[in-house]
Amino acid sequence: MASKFEFGHNMLQHFALSSEYTNLNHGSFGSVPKPVLEASEKISAQIESNPDAFFRLEYQPLLNAARASVAKLIHAGVDECVLVSNVALGINTVLRNLQWGENDTLITTNVTFDSIARAARHITSTPPYPKSSEFNLSFPSSRSVILTRFREHLRSVKESSPQSPTRKIVAVIDSVLSTPAVLMPWREMVEVCREEGVLSVIDAAHSIGQETDINLMKVSPDFWVSSCCKWLYSKRGCAVLYVPKRNQHLITTSLPTAINYMSPSPDDVFSDFETRFFWCGSNDMTAPLSLTSAVKFRELLGGEERINAYCRQLALDGGKRLAHVLGTHVLESDEHEGEFNTNMVNVELPLSGAIKSTADTARMFQQKLLVEHKVYAAHFYHNGKWYVRASAQIYNEIGDFEKLGVALLEVCKQVGTAHNC
């Protein structure tokens, strides 16, 4: 591998991050590599040169090529993948297309991503008021415990909900939980859902570009949405919504509804899934189109395996080092070491669990860590403890985790003092 692409701080030359800033939070908003920015700039210039020619004549094949490049990565049919602005819109599209009844139940967890949990809450707060059910996840735990408890939960929901023939139960499952960052046994949970007659909606925000063995044709979740701008290096504003053919009749409209929407009718030729999502209003189309250059760049770097081997190992090593500096420990599975591992690592903070997670503490962390110390990783409260979630990327090295640790020691002391803890 050419040394120009040697992983570590050497890679910073290919990203647009400030040299003053140590980014250990790639998992939140991603970071766009310079080749992707440059390719997008070229497309922008093409658009502005003649917007009508671009959008009416050139755009569709380019969009289809972008969709094909992502469909290949997740082993799905291109005609099962459409691009939407972000994961929240993708999940909202699925949940808001399903026609809810008062006998239905929408299952989320206590660690469902916050805006997704709110979307679910909005749906259950709106007529006809489907029921909500929360599956509780607390870490440390283990995959086998999660699976056992998940099946129990589904069964209890089935038993307690009205036995109507049109009743449906829908479960929103994270493939990779956000905070804490945990690789969930989502494939097995999809199988459990299938066995129990529950629709599975997978919030796979963190999966693409981080999980290397995604085979949607094999796993066949009912719906699956992943961000392309987190781990896959696309521009912000791009996510993939996967709907297997068997479920496409359930997703009749994009959000917002597009000109290609057709009312379901036995007479009409039903507008197909891809067409419904082709154009949903004017936007900056360089975002979905950036997928092509993002995937190309990753191939140039050695591909998904090489990239993720580095990141996985650095997350492990970095987590250990960070825990050492903080005098705490890494959050791990109870049963099998490594079964939850991703490119992100959760390390306990030296901060009293009595301190509540509020907008104010968040602001304190942001001000001190992000603005003053110029090093950042997500901070969160879970199961009575405070943690930091550090993302390992190809531009990070173990020294970054040390730097984060030193900064966190000071910041936690200050936050503690501010709360008299």
Add this chain to the structure above:
Amino acid sequence: MTGTKAKLQVAGALDVAELYKKEPPSFGHAMHEVFGFDPAYVNLNHGSYGSLPLPVKAVCDDLAAQIEANPDKFIRVLNLAHQTEQRECVAKLIGAEADECVIINNASHGIGTVLRNFEWHEGDIIIGTTTTYGAVSQAIKYLSDIPPHPTVSTFTLLFPTTHTTILEHWRDHIRSITNSANGDILQKRKIVAVIDSIASNPGVRLPWKEMVAICKDAGVWTVVDAAHSIGQELDINLSEAKPDFWVSNCHKWLLAKRGCAVLYVPKRNQHIIKSPIPTPVTYNSPQDDDYEGPQDFVKMFEWTGTIDYVPQLSASAALDFRQWIGGEYKINEYCHNLAVAGGRRLAELLGTSVLDPEGDLTLNMVNVELPIPGEIEYTDEINILLQHTLLLEWNAYAAHFRHNGKWWTRCSAQIWNEVSDFEVLANAFKDASAKVVEHVKKQSVNQA
């Protein structure tokens, strides 16, 4: 120049601060210098996708660089102040309060957000028109397709016509709905009218303020699709016009970056918008244990999912540009006069006529009849033939459509256009129209 300054001195990039010290190019072809168009392309279709001035692009590029330098810092800490600045400058232009305005990505999304937030009941009525924008009429159709199936009532708008006639018919239409056979329908159900301020095909100004007033008197909700208004319509003055909801694309006539629109919801109606789509983390539900009341409207729209924030922060840069080149009044005076003169010239050369010869319905878009026999019906093939001929063979474009038994082109007169552009377009459409006639002849021969 407005508020929070982006650092404009980026090496090798356009120095906007320096540029604005100089005299702006005059209206007409000289303006090409500040746009990224292919110099040979005759763009008479600004109304469809908008156009990004180079100085506005430069400000956007700088914002983008700031975000990439430290995404967390920009998004979590700095973005809010930028958003506030955008809402303030846009609100000022449309005569609204800043906290009645939020920036979203496009008008379709804004209209969709409003319509989906209404709680629909059987018997509710949604009013659209025959010239409602395609995506919006499909959004209305979708809502009537799903339970509880509100009814759709379609108001017919056929041009040419006058504002007086439109209002007369509108009044009748509203009256006939509110005085329906079911007695006093408004006691039990609601009626929501989606009104264009400026229709798309044809591109004509509608008497929307008066239409809103008629609805208000009748107890009908008004959702104004003003996609084309901001930057084209002067004196919008929403606090006076008082529509219930109003949405406009800043990336059309205001010259902001694509992916920027404003959703206006007056305070009295903010309780209707329970959740943006997607739902944000800030949403408050009555089912929450700690529920203390609905979330503040503006706060809900601060973050609704990860996007590229740059387009939604570009309206202020667009306003700065427009100020530099002469301001709202001068810009629209030029564009309007050109629309009238250009339309006349185009009609003359095509041997046809202008849809709105009096000019009462004309702002910056003009509709001219095409030399295609009216009995030829619209097909996708004809549409593609027109597009290919104009774009690929003539490198000139304006929208084309069939309306009220005739074929038309809708030309957008912009600050970089001159009458000679309409002359180029005339030749292009003469050729394209002949090709359509030829194509249809061949088809009927083949089918004989």
